[in-house]
Amino acid sequence: xxxxxxxxxxxxxxxxxxxxxxxxxxxxxxxxxxxxxxxxxxxxxxxxxxxxxxxxxxxxxxxxxxxxxxxxxxxxxxxxxxxxxxxxxxxxxxxxxxxxxxxxxxxxxxxxxxxxxxxxxxxxxxxxxxxxxxxxxxxxxxxxxxxxxxxxxxxxxxxxxxxxxxxxxxxxxxxxxxxxxxxxxxxxxxxxxxxxxxxxxxxxxxxxxxxxxxxxxxxxxxxxxxxxxxxxxxxxxxxxxxxxxxxxxxxxxxxxxxxxxxxxxxxxxxxxxxxxxxxxxxxxxxxxxxxxxxxxxxxxxxxxxxxxxxxxxxxxxxxxxxxxxxxxxxxxxxxxxxxxxxxxxxxxxxxxxxxxxxxxxxxxxxxxxxxxxxxxxxxxxxxxxxxxxxxxxxxxxxxxxxxxxxxxxxxxxxxxxxxxxxxxxxxxxxxxxxxxxxxxxxxxxxxxxxxxxxxxxxxxxxxxxxxxxxxxxxxxxxxxxxxxxxxxxxxxxxxxxxxxxxxxxxxxxxxxxxxxxxx
Numbered sequence: 459x460x461x462x463x464x465x466x467x468x469x470x471x472x473x474x475x476x477x478x479x480x481x482x483x484x485x486x487x488x489x490x491x492x493x494x495x496x497x498x499x500x501x502x503x504x505x506x507x508x509x510x511x512x513x514x515x516x517x518x519x520x521x522x523x524x525x526x527x528x529x530x531x532x533x534x535x536x537x538x539x540x541x542x543x544x545x546x547x548x549x550x551x552x553x554x555x556x557x558x559x560x561x562x563x564x565x566x567x568x569x570x571x572x573x574x575x576x577x578x579x580x581x582x583x584x585x586x587x588x589x590x591x592x593x594x595x596x597x598x599x600x601x602x603x604x605x606x607x608x609x610x611x612x613x614x615x616x617x618x619x620x621x622x623x624x625x626x627x628x629x630x631x632x633x634x635x636x637x638x639x640x641x642x643x644x645x646x647x648x649x650x651x652x653x654x655x656x657x658x659x660x661x662x663x664x665x666x667x668x669x670x671x672x673x674x675x676x677x678x679x680x681x682x683x684x685x686x687x688x689x690x691x692x693x694x695x696x697x698x699x700x701x702x703x704x705x706x707x708x709x710x711x712x713x714x715x716x717x718x719x720x721x722x723x724x725x726x727x728x729x730x731x732x733x734x735x736x737x738x739x740x741x742x743x744x745x746x747x748x749x750x751x752x753x754x755x756x757x758x759x760x761x762x763x764x765x766x767x768x769x770x771x772x773x774x775x776x777x778x779x780x781x782x783x784x785x786x787x788x789x790x791x792x793x794x795x796x797x798x799x800x801x802x803x804x805x806x807x808x809x810x811x812x813x814x815x816x817x818x819x820x821x822x823x824x825x826x827x828x829x830x831x832x833x834x835x836x837x838x839x840x841x842x843x844x845x846x847x848x849x850x851x852x853x854x855x856x857x858x859x860x861x862x863x864x865x866x867x868x869x870x871x872x873x874x875x876x877x878x879x880x881x882x883x884x885x886x887x888x889x890x891x892x893x894x895x896x897x898x899x900x901x902x903x904x905x906x907x908x909x910x911x912x913x914x915x916x917x918x919x920x921x922x923x924x925x926x927x928x929x930x931x932x933x934x935x936x937x938x939x940x941x942x943x944x945x946x947x948x949x950x951x952x953x954x955x956x957x958x959x960x961x962x963x964x965x966x967x968x969x970x971x972x973x974x975x976x977x
Contacts, residue, residue, distance in 0.1 A: 460892070463892040463893055463896060464892055466896055467892050467895050467896050467899070470895075470896055470899035470900060470903065471724075471728055471895060471899050473724070475899055475902060475903060476723065476724055476727045476728070478902075478903075478906055478907075479555060479559070479727055479731055479737055479902060479906065480554070480555060480558060480727065482562055482737055482906045482909070482910060483555065483557075483558025483559045483560075483561055483562050483736070483737070484558050485910070486561040486562050486564070486565050487558055487561040489561075489913070489920055490561050490564065490565075490920065490923060492561070493560075493561055493564055493758070493761065493923060494557065494560035494561050494564070494761050494764075494765075497758055497927075498762075500758055500930070501758045501759060501761060501762035502762070504517055504755050504758055504759050505517060505518055505521060505759060505762070506518060507755075516748065516749065517748050517750060517755065517756060517759050518676060519672040519673075519675075519676050519748070520672070520744045520745055520747055520748035520756060520759065520760075521744075521759050521760070521762070521763055522672065522675040522676040522679050522680070523671060523672050523675050523744040523747070523842075523843055523846065524567075524740075524741050524744040524745065524760055524763050524843070525675070525679050525683070525763050525766060525767065533767065533771045533772050533775055533836060534623070534775055534810045534813045534829065534832065534833055534836065535623050535808060535809050535810045535813070535833075536729040536772075537549070537552070537729065537772050537775040537776050537779070537813070538775070538779060538785065538807060538808075538809070538810065538811070538812035538813055539725065539729060539807050539808045540552060540725045540726055540728075540729040540730075541776065541779055541780070541785050541787065541812070542785060542786055542787060542788055542807035542808075542812065543721060543725045543787075543788055543789060543790075543807065544715070544721045544722040544723075544724065544725030544726055544789070545711050545715055545716035545721065545722055545787050545789065545797070545798075546704075546707040546708045546711045546716070546776075546780060547707075547708065547709075547710075547711030547712035547713070547714075547715045547716065547722035547723075547726070548712075548721075548722045548723075548725045548726035548729070549708045549726065549772075549773070549776045549780075550708050550709055550711070550712035550722075550726065551712060551722060551723045551725075551726025551727055551730065552726045552727075552729060552730035552768055552772055552776075553730075553768065553769065553773070554726075554727075554730075555726065555727050555730035555731060555734070555736070555768075556730060556734050556736070556764050556765065556767070556768030556769055556772075557769075559730070559731070559734055559736025559737055559764050560736065560761040560762075560764040560765060561761065562736045562737040562906070562909070563734075563735075563736040563737070563741055563757075563760045563761045563763070563764045564754075564757040564758060564760065564761040564919070564923075565757070565909055565919040565920075566587070566737065566739060566741060566742045566760075566905065566909055567741050567742050567745035567756055567757045567759075567760035567761070568745075568753050568754055568756070568757030568918075568919040568922065568923070569587075569590040569594065569742060569909065569912065569918065569919055570585040570586055570587075570589070570590060570741075570742025570743065570745045570746040570756075571585065571742075571745055571746055571748070571750065571753035571754075571755075571756050571757065572590065572594075572753045572918055572919075572922070572945065572950065572953050572956065573585060573589045573590040573592075573593040573594060573746075573952065573953055574589065574746040574747075574955050575589065575954060575955055576955070577853050577857075577864075578853070578857050578860075578861055578864055579853070579861050579864045579865055579868075580667065582667070582747065583746055583747050583748070583749070583955075584746060584747070584850050584853055584854070585742060585743065585745070585746025585747070585850075586608075586739065586742045586743040586746060586847070586850055586851065586854070587601075587604045587608070587739040587742055587904070587905050587908060587909075588601040588602070588604045588605040588608070588851055588854045589601065589746070589854060590742070590908075590912070591604055591908050591912075593951075593952035593953070594912045594915065594916060594918065594952070595908070595911060595912060595915060600904075600908060601854070602855065603904065604739065604851075604901070604904045604905065604908070605851040605852075605854045605855050606851075606855075607900050607901055607904055608739065608740075608847055608848065608851045608901055609848050609851050609852060609855075609871070610897070610900075611896075611897030611898070611900055611901050612740070612844040612845075612847040612848045612851075612897070613844070613845075613848035613871055613874050613875055613878070614874065614878050614893075614897075615893040615894055615896055615897030616844050616893075616894050616897045616898070617841050617844050617845075617875055617878045617879050617882060618878050618879065618881055618882020618883070618885070618893060618894070619882060619893070619894035620837035620838070620840045620841050620844075620879075620882075621653075621656065621837065621841065621878075621879040621880070621882040621883040622882045622883055622885070623809065623810055623833050623837050624652070624656065624833055624834050624837045624838065624883070625649045625652055625653060625883040625884070626806075626809050626810065626811075627810050627814065627829060627830040627833035627834065628648060628649070628652040628830055628834070629646060629648050629649055629652075630810075630811065630814055630826065630830065631826055631827050631830040632648050633646075633648060634646030634647075634648055634649070635647035635648035635649075635651075638650075643884045643885070645884050649883065649884060652883075653879075653880055653883045653884070656838065656879060656883070657876055657879065657880065659838070660838070660841060660842070660845075660875075660876060660879065661872070661876060663842060664842065664845045664872055664875065665872065671842050671843075671845075671846055672747075674839070674842065675839050675842060675843075678835050678838075678839055679835075679839055681835075682831075682832055682835040682836060683766070683770070683771055685828075685832070686771065686774060686832050687770055687771065687774050689817070689821070689825075689828065690774030690775070690777060690778050691774070692820075693777070693778050693781060693782065693816070693817075693820050694777050694778075694781060696820060697781040697782070700781050701777075701781075704777060704780045704781055707780065708776070708780075712726075716787060716789070716797060716798070721789050721790055728895065728898075730768060730772075731898060731902060734763075734764045734767040734768045734772075735767075735898075736764050737902055737905060737906045737909075738898055738901050738902045738905060739901045739902070739904070739905030740843070740847055740901070741760045741763070742760075743846060743847045743850045744760075744843070744846070745757065745759075745760050746850075751940055751941040751942070751943070752922070752925075752926050752929070752941040752942070752943045753922055753943060753956070754919075754922050754923050754925070754926035755926070755941070757919065757923075775813055778813060778816040778817065779812050779813060779816050781816075782815075782816040782819045782820065783800045784800065784801055784812050784815040784816040784819060785798070785800055785801065785812045786798060786799045786800060786801055786803070786805065786807065787799075788807060801815060810829060810830075810833050813829055814826050814829040814830070817829045841875070841879060844875070845871070845872070845875045848871045848874075848875065849868050849871055852864070852867040852868055852870075852871050853867075853868070855867070916949070916950065918948065918950050921948045921950075922943065922948060922950075925943070925947075925948070926941070929941050929942070942960065942963065943956055943959075943960065944956075944960045945957055945960070946960075
């Protein structure tokens, strides 16, 4: 099975996908006139403007759910793997894919907002690539294909990576405990106890729906991310004299790669996409759940989340590891042989170990414990985000089958997620990371190709960005002048939620003469 996973992984993550991700980011950066730079201030303002309604969550909550998916093992163990296999130069390519990917995140999340609809069971807003492929392209088969791929990826392949990281981090702090045979797997009692706690808490939250997931993540994610970044900054300041050298090694090694140019760009892009998920098609699910006045607003908020994930959290991890020297570089050499060896050869690269060792070298036992706690919260919230994505796509596939089928499908997904968390927690991390890469790559292929085709069929995300900027210049967003969005004005078809909403607003304005100015 492991050999098959590696074979499929090698096919999916061929150079074609790496350059497709970078190319799509550059393509949409140019088309949006680098919206990720021009409207950076507006991104910040929008974080705290939106409010939840009866059927949707706030912009900040949607950001938190999205960040829950983005900020996870990719930020702690993924960065370590990028450095261990690709050298310091891999960090530079993570930055590049984040900068360019912010424009891709804007496009896919805006599309998610435009083509969202209400769930037949809960009435909550639902949306994502499956919805916009069906409605924008008119290709329901492609929407079904993506929905199946995302359920397999987020419901089966990816949760195990996060759970595996959590259990490894806990075991490194608390020890393995007594070895026993559990469901045919030799494992320590510490891992079994930790897994039991994870499953109880996970079940409580996911059975509460998106509102409970959003409430948990809006507090847990910012708290842990800020705490993590502060400790990383303290490490950087304690090694202040090394900062120029670290920057130099990251930038210099990106083009004269110590581990080989292909290894640096390959691992940098792979782990960058795994971490920030720009273009992967996961972000639009949370974006569609937000209650906003204009679809472009949540697209901008989601673009900002890419910066938070990679330029802040991933960079913090990279600087911790590089400044303390707690890493090995294997590159493309056989296992056990290293281009650079600073720590023991048996330290696993695809794990949080480098990061834990970096923290421990400065903060002692507290640093090791803190990383274990950070891994727990980062990875746990990511599992919640994965569940939500799988649930949305189950709703998409069963929406025409009635409420009973939709409820049954969502219940089955809950059970599958919990089983895969247990499976991933107790199995080999290398094998589990391989499955995760297959899931990420599969979704990225389908989504990036799809959103590029949408551009050539119609230009919804680009057109409404110009509309939003025009309204912004005209005073939109003030008490006297709200943002409005009429999809028919741009020839956008099948945006039924926004068509109905605009019609209702026009009726309200017509009935109240005092609102003429707003109209």
